[in-house]
Amino acid sequence: MMRPLLWLSLLGWIxxxxxxxxxxxMLFVGDVMLDELPGKVVQQGGNPLAAFDDVFQRADxxxxxxxxxxxxxxxxxxxxxxxxxxxxxTKLLKxxxxxxxxxxxxxxxxxPEAFNDMLDHLGQRGVHYFGGGRDLRAAHRPYLTxxxxxxxxxxxxxxxxxxxxxxxxxxxxx
Numbered sequence: 247m248m249r250p251l252l253w254l255s256l257l258g259w260i261x262x263x264x265x266x267x268x269x270x271x272m273l274f275v276g277d278v279m280l281d282e283l284p285g286k287v288v289q290q291g292g293n294p295l296a297a298f299d300d301v302f303q304r305a306d307x308x309x310x311x312x313x314x315x316x317x318x319x320x321x322x323x324x325x326x327x328x329x330x331x332x333x334x335x336t337k338l339l340k341x342x343x344x345x346x347x348x349x350x351x352x353x354x355x356x357x358p359e360a361f362n363d364m365l366d367h368l369g370q371r372g373v374h375y376f377g378g379g380r381d382l383r384a385a386h387r388p389y390l391t392x393x394x395x396x397x398x399x400x401x402x403x404x405x406x407x408x409x410x411x412x413x414x415x416x417x418x419x420x
Contacts (some may be wrong), residue, residue, distance in 0.1 A: 268394045273305035278346070279313040280331040280338070288335055295342050302342050306393045309400055312339070312346040312375070315353055316367050320360030323410075328355035336371035345389040349377025349402035349420045354411030361411075362418050377402020378413065378420040385413035385420060 261271045284294040295302075302308055314329035316336060322328045329352045339346055346368075354361055361378070368375050376389040388399040404411075404420050413419035 270307070270394050270396050270398070271305050272307040272309065272398070273302065275308070275310040275343075277313045278310040278339075278343075279329055279352075280316075280335040281314045281329040285331050285335065288338065289332065293338065295338060298342075307344045307391060307398060307400075308342060309389075310339070310343045310346045311350055311402075312348060313350055313352050315356050315360045315364050317356060317360035317363040319363045320356030320358075323355055323357065325355070328352070330356050330360065333367040336367050336373055339368070339373045340371050343373070344391060345374035345376055345400065347377040347400075347402035348375050348379075349385075349404035351404065351406035351411070353378055353420050358418060365418065376400060377404065378418070380413075380418045382413045382415050384418075 261269050280288065280294070287294045314331045316331050316333055316339075318330075318332060320330070322330075348364075353364070362380070365375075365378075365380060374389055374391075376387060377385065379385040379387060386401075388401045390397065390399050392398070402420075411420050
């Protein structure tokens with residue numbers, strides 16, 4: 247089966263109009279998968295997101311669904327597709343996204359060690375995330391930001407299996 251160069255699906259735009267004309271535009275992007283071919287492009291110094299620069303620049307808030315774990319650690323789960331991107335991709339995530347959602351069926355692809363490692367890498371690079379965390383309380387925290395005088399909160403939730411990816415009171419997850 248042939249895999250695409252980059253899994254990046256535009257889910258939609260939301261424009262919140264304000265009376266003073268200072269509209270707030272949010273871009274939601276799904277399935278940002280930076281493993282395999284996109285990961286190789288990044289490894290070679292390329293930018294698999296460059297073709298979308300103008301789209302990203304038009305948005306005040308840019309949210310992406312990070313459809314892979316960002317780590318070099320862990321062991322692959324027993325499932326048909328597992329995705330793991332090298333931590334070097336955090337530079338791209340920081341450049342293009344205001345925040346990324348971890349609430350999906352691939353954040354736990356390499357187990358809890360890799361998930362925790364991903365949280366470290368995202369935090370060290372200053373990449374905001376939501377929909378996952380070091381415990382259940384953190385996984386429920388929204389991404390909060392203020393743009394053009396408006397406070398915005400974004401939540402991320404996931405109902406995909408396996409259930410082993412779920413955050414608990416004493417376990418990291420989504």
